[in-house]
Amino acid sequence: MSVEPQQTGRRRVGRTTEGRRLLRRTLTVAAIDLFLESGYEQTTVDDIAAAAGVGRRTFFRYFRSKEDAIFPSHDEVLRDIERLFAEADDRQNPVEVACAGVTLVLDSYLSDPDVSVKRYTLTHTVAPLRDKEVASVDRYQRVLARYLRTRFETDGQPLADLRASVAAAAVAAAHNHVLRRWLRSGGTEDAHAMARKAFQLVVDAFSTEPPRRETGDDETVVAVLRSSASLAEVVQQISASLRPGGGSAQ
């Protein structure tokens, strides 16, 4: 395919940082197109490198494996999330901060709808690529869980570790749901609007603040108290309510 295979001195496109980004993207696009066209297994790394006009060895200087070729560099997004968490106000709702963090992931997909949609058809079809995607989601989820754990711990939450893992998984799942819907729509729907709704559902479920509205199920006790009551009275009344049949409205 290449007209000048042994030409001395190809363009050194990867010399500068900007050049590296460009070549990386060229390789990604080439990989995606070849995978879609000829199938993942049928496409060799040589094919991808040749399509991008570089040597096979260079490919592996840009991607650690054949599967990685179609994915963006998650490391940068991860760093952005870490920075957002580090700079976050401790007075903010931790779960909402986590949602803001994972929104950076969403944005990284939104910034390149064409590639994202094509990649989705691949991760939806090819098992090794799907596994890689899942592994990267797990990396994000771990970062979320770590942040939430420290926040929950300083807030004195009981079972902080468990809560953090569960909440992180929920936030990640909400993000994935929105992302999938957006990808299935071909990148046309309003992802951020969907994300707001989805995150609201998670925040409501996991908010550690006194919730504005609560789901009243069989195991919920509603206590109505005068604000002038002393704390001791309150405790007494609450413990009475928690006994079977003692709830004021259950």
Added chain:
Amino acid sequence: MSVEPQQTGRRRVGRTTEGRRLLRRTLTVAAIDLFLESGYEQTTVDDIAAAAGVGRRTFFRYFRSKEDAIFPSHDEVLRDIERLFAEADDRQNPVEVACAGVTLVLDSYLSDPDVSVKRYTLTHTVAPLRDKEVASVDRYQRVLARYLRTRFETDGQPLADLRASVAAAAVAAAHNHVLRRWLRSGGTEDAHAMARKAFQLVVDAFSTEPPRRETGDDETVVAVLRSSASLAEVVQQISASLRPGGGSAQ
């Protein structure tokens, strides 16, 4: 290592179904021990096969890849979960059914503590093995989400798809948390007791009864509490509610 390499006719241990299980386990144990002893990358498939007394080609008749060697056959557990969901009473809480399903996964680990603990140190250390583990968790999570989605849809839940994905992720995360703690304890703690607590937290967060709005006037504080909350939590939440501006619905 094998004393009789070209002996005609090794034992056909894999002939019967029971024999296959036995040889599979032998290969798994050999792989785990070799990975722990010599390192994952340093250990070749030939080493594993030789340690188990079979040929390299036979190894790949039992495992699809080198990474798969240390994992149990998730397919069986997945089938058990599907059957549990199929036979589940539709009047049961869907999230609780999902927890019951994922408990089957927990049990599969508990049934072989020795291998599970050793495997954990590997998945905790070796990136490719961790990725495989994450991928298998995702498979379970998808089954949970599919069940929850149909249940939520027939229950007429709004955003059933989103809720199902998020709840499935939460259930899976709670399971993983319990499993990790149990593995870190060396398989000594009471995993089922931990699981009950962890699942309770998820069920509370995702119970799907219609939300109830509470309105109060300036002199009344309405606090809605989960009966599973500890007294300390209750006091903390109540005192927060009694502070000006801290009320949940005042």
Added chain:
DNA sequence: GATGCTAACGGCACTGCGTGCCGTTAGCAA
């Protein structure tokens, strides 16, 4: 404009994973 330095690139060779193919052999039935 000539020279030296640095870093990216291409090519080569090598290890090892995963697979298709085939001859061999154990287990079982007739």
Added chain:
DNA sequence: TTGCTAACGGCACGCAGTGCCGTTAGCATC
């Protein structure tokens, strides 16, 4: 004893991923 079937071992092959090295573009310096 004979024939059938299925698991096994060995062989060869393609390809992923890596270490090594010579080459070359880009840049600074004289």
